[in-house]
Amino acid sequence: MIALLILASASIISGCxxxxxxxxxxxxxxxxLVGNYGWYLFHCIPVACGNASENPWVPxxxxxxDVTMDKIQSRFMGETKKFAAxxxxxxxxxxxxxxxxxxxxxxxxxxxxxxxPLPIPYLLTYREVQLSGVVE
Numbered sequence: 001m002i003a004l005l006i007l008a009s010a011s012i013i014s015g016c017x018x019x020x021x022x023x024x025x026x027x028x029x030x031x032x033l034v035g036n037y038g039w040y041l042f043h044c045i046p047v048a049c050g051n052a053s054e055n056p057w058v059p060x061x062x063x064x065x066d067v068t069m070d071k072i073q074s075r076f077m078g079e080t081k082k083f084a085a086x087x088x089x090x091x092x093x094x095x096x097x098x099x100x101x102x103x104x105x106x107x108x109x110x111x112x113x114x115x116x117p118l119p120i121p122y123l124l125t126y127r128e129v130q131l132s133g134v135v136e
Contacts, residue, residue, distance in 0.1 A: 015039065015060055015067065017050025019079055029136040030083055034076045037128035038067045043107055047124070054078065069101070072131045083135050099133040 015038035022031050038049020051059055052066035052075060084094045106126040108117035 015049035017052050017056075017059070017066065019075060021079060021083070024134070027134075027136070029134050031132065031134050032076060032079050032083075033130065033132040034072050034079065035128065035130035036067050036072060037104075037126065038065070040125045040127060041123070043105075043122045043125045049127075067127050067129050069129055069131070072101075072129050076131050076133065080135050095136050096133050097136070099131070101132075102128075102130040104128040 015036060017036040018034070020033045023029075024031055036050040036052055039047045041047055046063055046065040046067075048060055048062050049065065049067045051057075051061045052071040053061075054075075080094060080096060081091055084091045087094075104127070106117075107121045
């Protein structure tokens with residue numbers, strides 16, 4: 001019963017991992033955006049986040065921290081390899097520029113429907129990491 005409750009609550013607040021790639025018509029380059037977010041207990045124990053694995057079986061994972069810059073960079077470089085293969089070039093010949101990263105954290109407890117966060121820091125926290133860049 002407790003395992004079912006944990007699984008149900010984790011799926012409700014689960015995170016999301018995404019990779020988006022768009023073609024820039026004016027330059028012929030591609031723009032890649034990789035992002036992931038998740039929820040943590042006391043800002044250190046991962047509860048649920050997006051699954052950053054290469055071939056995920058499920059879109060989220062529980063009790064595993066995939067909201068790290070290492071995993072985001074790894075998936076960014078994997079998408080860069082795909083770009084190189086599709087354009088018929090070696091990875092060494094592909095240039096990456098205009099890299100930008102963003103991190104966002106919220107340590108106050110937010111309850112949906114209320115405009116003011118509860119002043120209970122570090123009970124349930126939110127973390128998001130994004131990395132974007134242009135490949136040519």
